[in-house]
Amino acid sequence: MSRINLKSAATLREPTELVAHGLASAADLPDLEKVAARYAVAVTPDIAALIDPGDPDDPIARQFIPSAEELVAQPGENADPIGDHAHAPVAGIVHRYPDRVLFKLVHVCAVYCRFCFRREMVGPGKATALSSNAYNGALDYIRAHSEIWEVILTGGDPLMLSPRRLGEIMADLAAIDHVKIIRIHTRVPVADPARISAEMVAALKVEGAATWVALHANHARELTRKARAACAAMIDAGIPMVSQSVLLRGVNDTVAALEALMRAFVECRIKPYYLHHGDLAPGTAHLRTTLEHGQQLMRDLRGRVSGLCQPDYVLDIPGGYGKAPVGPSYLSQANSSPGEGELDPETRYRIVDYCGDVHRYPPKP
Ligand code: SF4
Numbered sequence: 001m002s003r004i005n006l007k008s009a010a011t012l013r014e015p016t017e018l019v020a021h022g023l024a025s026a027a028d029l030p031d032l033e034k035v036a037a038r039y040a041v042a043v044t045p046d047i048a049a050l051i052d053p054g055d056p057d058d059p060i061a062r063q064f065i066p067s068a069e070e071l072v073a074q075p076g077e078n079a080d081p082i083g084d085h086a087h088a089p090v091a092g093i094v095h096r097y098p099d100r101v102l103f104k105l106v107h108v109c110a111v112y113c114r115f116c117f118r119r120e121m122v123g124p125g126k127a128t129a130l131s132s133n134a135y136n137g138a139l140d141y142i143r144a145h146s147e148i149w150e151v152i153l154t155g156g157d158p159l160m161l162s163p164r165r166l167g168e169i170m171a172d173l174a175a176i177d178h179v180k181i182i183r184i185h186t187r188v189p190v191a192d193p194a195r196i197s198a199e200m201v202a203a204l205k206v207e208g209a210a211t212w213v214a215l216h217a218n219h220a221r222e223l224t225r226k227a228r229a230a231c232a233a234m235i236d237a238g239i240p241m242v243s244q245s246v247l248l249r250g251v252n253d254t255v256a257a258l259e260a261l262m263r264a265f266v267e268c269r270i271k272p273y274y275l276h277h278g279d280l281a282p283g284t285a286h287l288r289t290t291l292e293h294g295q296q297l298m299r300d301l302r303g304r305v306s307g308l309c310q311p312d313y314v315l316d317i318p319g320g321y322g323k324a325p326v327g328p329s330y331l332s333q334a335n336s337s338p339g340e341g342e343l344d345p346e347t348r349y350r351i352v353d354y355c356g357d358v359h360r361y362p363p364k365p
Contacts, residue, residue, distance in 0.1 A: 011110075012043040015066070022053040023065055031068035039283070040112040040123025041066055044192045047111055050221055059219045059251040062287070063113055070114060070283035076318075079120040081279040083320020090141045091134040096322055099149045103138060105130055105169065106156035110191035115246055115287045117279035117316070122156050129161075143176050150181040159188035159195060167203035174208035183212045185244065189230040190215070190222040196230035201237045213241045215270055218252050220260035223268060231268050242273035243311065247294050248287045255300040262301070262309035272311035277326060279316055291315070295328040303354045334360060 015032035018024035023043065024032055035041075043051075043064050050060045087096040094102035106129045107122050116122065130138065142148050151173050158166065173179050184204070188195050204211050213234055217223060235241055243265045245252065252258055262272045275298075278288035298313050313327040334348040349361045 010045045012048060013041055015041070018043065018065060021048060023048060023051055023061065028068065031071065032066050035066040035068065035070045035283075039066070039070060039114075039116075039119050040109075042110065042112045044110055046193060046224070046226065047191055050224070057250060059257070060221060062250050063115070063218060063248065064111055066114060067286070069286040072285070073282040074280075074285040077280045077282045077285070078318065079282060081117050081281045081318060082316035083318060084118075086320035090137045092130045092138040093141050095141075095145070095148075096320060098147050100152060101142065101145075101148055101150075102152050102154050103142070103173075104155050105135075105153055105158050106160050108160050109155065109157040110160060110188050110195070113187070113246075115248060115278055115281065115284045117281045118156075119281050119284075129156075139172055139176075142173070142179065146178045148178060150183060151179055152183045152185060154185045157186050157188055158184050159186045159200065163197065163199035163203040166200070167206075170203060170206040170209075170211070174206040179209055181212060182206070182209050183214060185214045185216065187216045189234075190217050190224070190227045193224075193226040193230035196233055198233075201233050201239075204234065204239055205237060211239050213239055214244050214273060215241055215265075216244050216246075217265075218245045218248055218261070219257065220264040223264040228268050231270060235269050241268075241270040243270050244274040244276065245272075245311065246276045246278055247289055247297070247313070248278065249289050250287070253289045253293065253297065255297055255304065258297055258301055259304050259309075262305055262311065266309050272309055274323075275311040275313045277313065277315040280318055291326055294326070298327045299356065303356070331361075 012018055012021060012023070015024060015029055015036050018032070018041075019026050019029055047060065047064055051065070052058045055061075084094045084102070087094050089095055092104050094104065096102070107126045108128050109122055112119075112123060142151060153169075161169070170182060173182050204213070215231065231241060245261060247253060252261055258275075265272050275294075277291060277294055278284060294313055302310065312325055314323045315326045316323050330352045332350045334350045350358050351361045352358055
């Protein structure tokens, strides 16, 4: 399983390299060394080129350059924040919902996000990929559970595998009759778009199952010309794409930033899918927003962009209870107020329009 090239030549992995490239301050080096001893660091040349070293609040740097704030864990933060372990029947598989499983093939990524919800599980210090035995055990589990309709390849980043190995895995999964959908979650098209070669695109297409790719990006600047071309290569080959983003303080927690990101996805023919509320991963409090702020952003976004650009704002409930939509509600039951007479509770509602104005439904005669 371990056909992974971790040593992409110019990827920055050491705090000293970040300092040498002007992406971190020498004064911060002792703290950054402590962070790097605990959590993986990797900044690809494509991502480094996006960072403005003169901007202390650069939204790309905030996602990838380590910070001393990561050394402080807050109450409630947890090494397994979304409860993967509670639903792991065999190594590599998380079976949380009846009709789908996560298949965690690799434990490495092209870049390491400072807010990663699996930060305790990924990185060069960990096993890079499932062993052959574990891989076969995971396949046996999927074969034995006919209710599994969708397999979600995640990790780590599955597109760190070689096209040849990925093609073998896709074929193994597509050969299982009840597996109809193979979804791949990846950051590679933005972090290292050159990996999306013709061979990689060919490996993603498979007889017997539909492939979907979910792109993780959090700021419109990540959708560079090269990233857009990488996505277009997959979409032109007939692979539909959706997005997933994490709501992050100082990165995309303004309506202007979210609007630009969602418009960029749609321009790339990528349907916005999920906007995740930040998980309670250790040392990530400085990057989280509040749910109230997230709901207000979603209201504001609805006032500015079409339904095509609207993601679902979701929270993974700690403990492994799955995702719940946590966006604002637009419909409420109207209360009877003096002078309104009798209201039928089944048919009298208040509904909020995209400008925030409230209306009765059905309208008063
Ligand atoms: S790419 Fe995904 S798994 Fe890898 S560090 Fe980022 S959030 Fe975590």
